[in-house]
Amino acid sequence: MAVQVWIGEKPEHPQERRAILGVAQALEKLEGLFLILANFSVNGRNIDLVIIKHNAIVIIELKHCDGRVIGSVNGPWFVEGRNGEQKRLNPGRKNPYNQVISYFHALTNFLNEHRREFLSEQKANDVDFRTCKRLIVIAPRIEEGSQLDLDWKVEVRGLDELTAYMITERSSEIELSEEEMLAIPKLLHCTPWTELNEVVRENAPPAPTKSVPLPWYVQARNALHTTAGRLVTIFAGLSLVLLFILFVRPPSPAPRADSPLTSITMGTSGDGTILNFNATTSFCRWNGYQLIGKRWDSSTQSWQNIAIGEATTGAAPDIIVALEQIDACGDRIEITWSVQNNTNRSVSFPLRHNNIKISDGLGNDYPLANDDSRPAVINVLPGTRQRGVAVVRRQLAANASTLRIKLIEQPFGEASFIVALQP
Numbered sequence: 001m002a003v004q005v006w007i008g009e010k011p012e013h014p015q016e017r018r019a020i021l022g023v024a025q026a027l028e029k030l031e032g033l034f035l036i037l038a039n040f041s042v043n044g045r046n047i048d049l050v051i052i053k054h055n056a057i058v059i060i061e062l063k064h065c066d067g068r069v070i071g072s073v074n075g076p077w078f079v080e081g082r083n084g085e086q087k088r089l090n091p092g093r094k095n096p097y098n099q100v101i102s103y104f105h106a107l108t109n110f111l112n113e114h115r116r117e118f119l120s121e122q123k124a125n126d127v128d129f130r131t132c133k134r135l136i137v138i139a140p141r142i143e144e145g146s147q148l149d150l151d152w153k154v155e156v157r158g159l160d161e162l163t164a165y166m167i168t169e170r171s172s173e174i175e176l177s178e179e180e181m182l183a184i185p186k187l188l189h190c191t192p193w194t195e196l197n198e199v200v201r202e203n204a205p206p207a208p209t210k211s212v213p214l215p216w217y218v219q220a221r222n223a224l225h226t227t228a229g230r231l232v233t234i235f236a237g238l239s240l241v242l243l244f245i246l247f248v249r250p251p252s253p254a255p256r257a258d259s260p261l262t263s264i265t266m267g268t269s270g271d272g273t274i275l276n277f278n279a280t281t282s283f284c285r286w287n288g289y290q291l292i293g294k295r296w297d298s299s300t301q302s303w304q305n306i307a308i309g310e311a312t313t314g315a316a317p318d319i320i321v322a323l324e325q326i327d328a329c330g331d332r333i334e335i336t337w338s339v340q341n342n343t344n345r346s347v348s349f350p351l352r353h354n355n356i357k358i359s360d361g362l363g364n365d366y367p368l369a370n371d372d373s374r375p376a377v378i379n380v381l382p383g384t385r386q387r388g389v390a391v392v393r394r395q396l397a398a399n400a401s402t403l404r405i406k407l408i409e410q411p412f413g414e415a416s417f418i419v420a421l422q423p
Contacts (some may be wrong), residue, residue, distance in 0.1 A: 003028045004182075005197055006190035008040025015064045017196075018050070019139045021161060024200045026163040027051075033178050034166070039191050045106035047139070048099075050140045050180050056171040057132040059107055061087065061100040062159075064139045072149040073097050095134045097154050104134050111184070118183035123175075126361050128404070137162055152290075154339060173361055174421040212268055216384075284329040284396070286419055293317030294412040303413030318343045323417050324387075326403060328396035333358075333366060335390045335405070341380040347379040348411060351390040355408050358392065366392040389404035 003024045013016050020038050027034040035052040049060040063069075070086070071077030077089040077096060086211050090096065111129040119127060134154045141158035144147075148156050292307040295318045306317040318341075325336040336360075339349045349355075352375035358366040370376065372391035380386045396403075405417040 001028060002032065003034045003036065003197075003200055005038065005193040005200070006040075006185040006357060007038050007193045008188070008190050009107055010193070011039045015139070016048075016062065019062055019064065020271040021196060021199065022139075022159065023049075023051070023162060024196065025203060028086045028200050029167060030163070030167065031153055032060065034179055034183060035185060037185050037188065040188055040192070042110050042188065043108045045102060046063045047107060050107065051166060052184060053166065054168055054176050054178070054181065055174060057129065058166070058169065058171075059100060059103050059176060061096045061103065061136045062139060063096055065089070065143075068143045069146040069148060070096070071095060071147075073151055075374070092310075096148060100134050100154055106226050108132055110188075114187055117187065118180055125363055126173065127175075128173050128361060128402070128418065130416075131173045131402075133169055133171055135165070140168075166207055174420075179252055184374050189418045278317065284327070286326040287324075287327045290323045290419070292321050292415045292417075294319040294415075304414070305413075306356065316342065319347060319408070319412050321349070321412060321415065323405065323419070326419060331395050332372075333394070335379065335392075335394055336387060337390065338385055339378050339383055340385040345380050346382065347380050347389070349380070349390050350411070351376060351378065356390060356412075357406045357408065359404050360397055361402045361404070362397055362400055364397050364400065365397075367395045367402075 005020065005024050011020065022038065023038055027036070037050040038048070040047055047059070048062045051058045051060065061405065065079045068080040069077065069089070070080060071089070074206075075095065076091075080086045081088055090099070093099070094102065108129045114346045115124045136150075136154060136156040136181060137159055138146075138156065139159040141160045142156070150156060155165075183227060224257070238379075255397070259304075264379040278314040293316075295306040295316075296302075297304045298340045319341040320342070322340070323335070324337045324338055325366065327336075335350070337351065339347065341347050350371045356368055358368070360366070369391050372393065374389045374391075379388050380389040386392065403419045404416075405419065407413075407415040
């Protein structure tokens, strides 16, 4: 069975039941085991839907919307009917973006706290469930003309797009066996939804019958009667001739052990400069761009996380901290930061080990070398943006696939970045 549906409680609304059945029937056609966890609770937080496969966990807020959907990170969401009338989605509750964010924190904290109950010690040290995906699903589809302005933390898809999403997406650091997958709903006190699972099995397409293959010599004879078969035969003959020439050619002398290394020349630029190819560049340099917005809340006297690009909501960030690049190609690690100051006073961002903590998924720590940072403190005048480079005097561990970078409480409140280093 490719799909199993587990529930905390049966969904009350028929629309939710139909949506879950539709998702299960679609995933039943795919290879591998998929677990659908629906309508369950984690630490007092009710969660709509979670889909688990061997290399991904997707946390979902499911919404049925008959019309165009209008919404952003902050503020209420609306559904606009064909007559132009707008009705508020989730009146009196958080908007779908903030709901799925709250689901994410509740579930990932639970899984990280209990991971040693269903993972081996080695795997428990490597896995971080904060790499789970966050997704809003609009059923039955996202109508043309919808206006959804979200940030990188949460994606949105129509229910008709969910199957393709589950095929292509994966969560970095998550690789689960079927036994480990099945342990998760049990830890969450979910039970199999027997009636729905039976319906999915009954409607599943029959397994394709295996045809008896023809003998190889019959297949070869039939292939030679086609143009493609003749071309393949010609190319195979030419390949054998080239292999024979290479085999009988005298070998090139081996280079001396003390001879200098040579660069692999890929070509020349317009000014004649030689371009050298570095085979490790794509594996040791991360050029992504992760942003965190911060705003000072005078009522709580603390820094709050604010979504980037929401200036129209009245909650534009005071400070934007950007992790721009990680270069671990040499015997040190260099991390490029930038800080944008939207306030009317100067701000400072120290590039020091007591302000920035770095570790990898293997448990190795990478303390910053304070004296090597350029500059030691990024000072940013009002309305400007400045860059700096923090340096670690050690190599990145060869097997490290992720880096976790944590900003301490000062100067802009706590924040975390998770960077996948390997494709």
